[in-house]
Amino acid sequence: MTADQIIFLLCALLILGSSIMVVTTRKLIHAALWLVVALFGVAILFAILQAGFLAVVQVVVYIGAIAILFIFAVMLTRKEMLDDLPGKSGAQTRSNDLLRKSWLPALLGLLILAGLVFLILGQPTLGRTAATMPEGVDTLRNLGTALVSPDAFVLPFEVASVLLLAALVGAVYVAAGNNK
């Protein structure tokens, strides 16, 4: 087992552990903070995959904008920060209720995971390791060129810009509130 693999396994452990905390912890503000940890682990994976630009974008956009937006939303809906209905009876009944409500999603998730792992391990070509990066390939320059060159991805790039603008206007309009 090489150093790469050990780093990957630690990183995978970090991502999976913190994402399980995201979906199971009771306090929403803690869930949002665990999401930051999971997103940071994914950024480390991008760095391992030699996609440095995406690692930086992951930290800036996901952690810097999206996760902070989540924390703001949790604080603006403060009354509901605990993710359950106000209990009609004691905490014991409520935790039983949580257990009964979530066994079906857990079963479904485990089934889909088992199916996916079976499919992935059944393809022997997927077990290969990566070739070394070709000499003299500047991926950042290639990415920038690909995003603006007409015979590559300029159209999806512009569509994404229009989508972001529409989402900006829509979010401001919906959240402004006093537009009756």
Add this chain to the structure above:
Amino acid sequence: MSIPLNWYLILAAALFCIGMFGVLSRKNAIAILLGVELMLNAVNINLVAFWRYLDPAKMAGQVFAIIVFAVAAAEVAVGLALIISVYRRRKTVVADEIDLMKW
């Protein structure tokens, strides 16, 4: 780079299933959106891993991941705006109680 490709795929599959569990089992609408974010990140891991292992000279995988970033940002902005607007009018963010458009 001695990590087999299917390690990344299995990690992404596990992350996707955890996110799906969150979406299906949570009651709070904000927590449901947190699960959706985990699922989008699983997709991004797959895209970047396939880019690196199959064709690092062409940038299609990274460009697709950037489009996913943009869509995720738009989705979170509009989704949280809707949740805050609903909270202001109905005083609830529990998905089961937002049933005005149920038949």
